[in-house]
Amino acid sequence: NAGVTQTPKFQVLKTGQSMTLQCAQDMNHEYMSWYRQDPGMGLRLIHYSVGAGITDQGEVPNGYNVSRSTTEDFPLRLLSAAPSQTSVYFCASSVDRVGEETQYFGPGTRLLVL
């Protein structure tokens, strides 16, 4: 049981490049989400999904795309990287049953955009 896995662990991009951050979970959770973490800002929600085929925007969605074709995978795409997207990105998956809500995080992807 690997929990939530993320790849890559580190990435350097040039402005304008695109890339996909991968996230997978093996806990059969319906709810998955992407956050970015910046110094002094805490965790900010980018996009989330309540199940395969369903995605929605969070607090800071601009410049990012997501899709959810399977329960297990929830990739995050940067369409045209900008220096403002330099951050640490965390994927999370959640138990969404009332009275049992918990959220588990992956190890993170550290992204530097030059």
Next chain:
Amino acid sequence: GQQLNQSPQSMFIQEGEDVSMNCTSSSIFNTWLWYKQDPGEGPVLLIALYKAGELTSNGRLTAQFGITRKDSFLNISASIPSDVGIYFCAGHQNTGNQFYFGTGTSLTVIP
């Protein structure tokens, strides 16, 4: 989005001391979660609380779900150097799908 006010922002304590931190909100939450994040790692779930007034322990950690549903507290007893890290609170409301996070308490334990 919802704001969770977490305090203190940082703490410097001597090894062996007890630690207390809290999280408050202007809104009611039905779930409170506490996480610890080590440098270079993702947040790790420490304690989950689901009922107002609930008091739950995990080793030297004890967390409480405030009776008003608008706050939660985390206490660490007899701190040790490996307690160093950033502690986050998170709240969840049954009316939505999102978790809301505090900005974290950075804990430094001086041996």
